[in-house]
Amino acid sequence: MIRVFIVDDQAMVRESFAALLDAQPGMAVVGTAGDGIGAQAGRRADVVLMDVRMPGVDGIEATRRLLAGPDPRPRVIILTTFHLDEYVHDALRAGASGFLLKDAPATELIRAVEVVAAGEALLSPAITKRLISVFAQHAPPRPAPDTLTPRELEILLAVAKGLSNAEIATALGRSELTVKTHVSRILTKLDLRDRAQAIVLAYETGLVTPTR
Known part of the structure; x- marks a missing residue:
């Protein structure tokens, strides 16, 4: 059972998302909140849907606070009404596992919860492109990891380009399980929580060079 917590300052959004997800087999909405402070009640959920623009404590800061505690910690999907370039990097650094537009079809919302609950990153090609652009302008240098094998490094680079496990398996001629x-x-x-953090690290360390 995937436990979902919904944070949005619009009651209609909270209620509609809750009704949709509660009706899905294997999912249960365990609570909702109307602001970033209330979001802390979602600490024991598996997935938190987090609105990015809220009065007081916004979704970025709420995500940072929510994920600052000890494990187990939820995975966070940032909800937004439109693509906001300036939020992409900050949200990922705060620990978010992905982004979803509020007007996405119901099937995308359901799939997003399933994907993130399984430990995958939810980064569309458009979001990945924006992330690369941000790093091209502002990325601070960090030491590159030296603990990975050549194969692991190759796979990390593929992950950083936004490829799924299935796509990487096809490209390398390996099984998806491998x-x-x-x-x-x-x-x-x-010591990373998910693929989203792996993508951030790959760009921050220069393993992947951003291009405009």
């Missing part, structure tokens, strides 16, 4: 195992080892070695 790729999944490699990704899990990469996250463990680098």
Whole structure:
């Protein structure tokens, strides 16, 4: 059962999302909040849907506070009404696992919760492109990791380009299970929570060079 917590300052959005997700087999909405302070009640959920623009404590700061505590911690999907370039990097650095437009079809919302609950990153090509652009302008240098094997490094680079496990498996001629195992080892070695953080690290360390 995937436990979902919804944070949005619009009651209609909270209620409609809650009704949709509660009706799905294997999902249960365990609570809602109308602001970033109330979002802290979602600490024991598996996935938190977090509005980015809210009065007082916004979604970025609420995500940072929510994920600052000890494990287990939820995975956060940032909700927005439109693409906001300036929020992409800050949200990922705060620990968000992905982004979703509020007007996305119901099937996309359901799939997003499933994907993030499974430990995947939810970054569309458009969001990835914006992230690369941000790093091209503002990325601070960090030391590159030296604990990865050549194969793990190759897979990390593929993850940073936004490829799924299935796409990486096809490109490398390996099984999807093998790729999944490699990704899990990469996250463990680098002390990362999910693929979203792996993407951030790849750009911050210069393993992937942003291009305009």
